[in-house]
Amino acid sequence: MMHDFNVTRNHVVFMDLPVCFNLDLLGSGFPFSFNRDAGARLGVMPRNGTNADVRWFEIDPCYVFHPVNAHEDGNMIVLHVSRQDEAFGTSNDDYAEVGRLWKWTIDLDTGTVTEAQIDDRPGDFGRVDDRMIGLDARYGYLMALAGEGNSEEPVYGSALWKYDLTTGTCTEHHLGDGVRGAEPVFAAASADSGEDEGWVISLTHDTSSDQSRLIIVDAQDFSAPPVATVHLPRRVPYGAHGSWVPDTAMV
Incomplete structure (x- = not known):
């Protein structure tokens, strides 16, 4: 099961990870399970390539739902991903494992991956x-x-993390006790503004009031309270995520 993949200026990187199809589980409605013995590998293909051009690089068995980004550094490809030790290890509703930020460096010359x-x-x-x-x-x-460790449901946390991917340092934006977050989306201040010059936008849900909000956080003052909050008339389900599109780009 491939949930996502990576793209750089000249390559795509496919994550062939061992959440595998299992016919014996078909009756459960979710015929996939984690099979560590199947191994794990990353497939690198030129963006204008074909199946014949894919190179495979072995890594430790794990699972990744969402990468953060990927880029090229000479003959290296650097990926930042949310890596978890496994997924659906015991059943289709096993959410006991969670992801953490990892860096994979693919060396195209030596054929190795540093994790x-x-x-x-x-x-x-x-x-x-x-x-x-x-x-x-x-x-x-x-x-x-x-x-x-809670296998019954995925639990979204009460914070957003901002990482400096160069240094590995992390800044926290606390959402509040009993508040769960969502995917943080960056909105640039203008087309030519700096990389971190803009806002981070996220949906939140307050479990005590059962209300959903859209918060807008100053990316350069990330730990501060939101600069704006939009109170939504209906609850937005967990997991809703997408992209910010400026109104000037709409037809």
């Missing part, structure tokens, strides 16, 4: 400034995860 954990904070739904997708983005924005 390094960046932080121990649980987080997923990572984004960068869309203008930097496939390029060497400095900043990544993730949603915190909670409920590790």
Whole structure:
């Protein structure tokens, strides 16, 4: 099961990870399970290539739902991903594992991958400034995860994380007690503004009031309260995510 993939200026990188189809589970309605023995690998293909051009690089078995970004550094391809040790390890509703920020560096010359954990904070739904997708983005924005070890449901956390992907440092935006977040989306201040010059937008849900809000956070003052809050008339389900589109781009 491939949930997402990576793109750089000249390559795409496919994540062939061992959440595998299992006919024996067909009756459960979710015929996939984690099979560590199947191994894991990354497939690198030129963006104008074909199946015949894919090169495979072995990595430690794991699962990734969402990468943050990828870029080229000479003959290296650098990926930042939310890596978890496994997914659906025991059943189709097993959410006990959560992702953490990792860095994979693919060496196209030696055919090896260096794997390094960046932080121990649980987080997923990572984004960068869309203008930097496939390029060497400095900043990544993730949603915190909670409920590790709770296999009954994925638990969205009460914080957003802003990472300096160069240094690995992390800044927290606390959403409030009992408030769950969503995917953070970056909106640039203008077409030619700096990478971190703009706002981070996220949906939130207050479990005590059962109300959903859209918050707008100053990306350069990330730990401060939101600069604006939109109170929504209906609850927005967990997991809703998408992209910010300026009205000037609409027809």
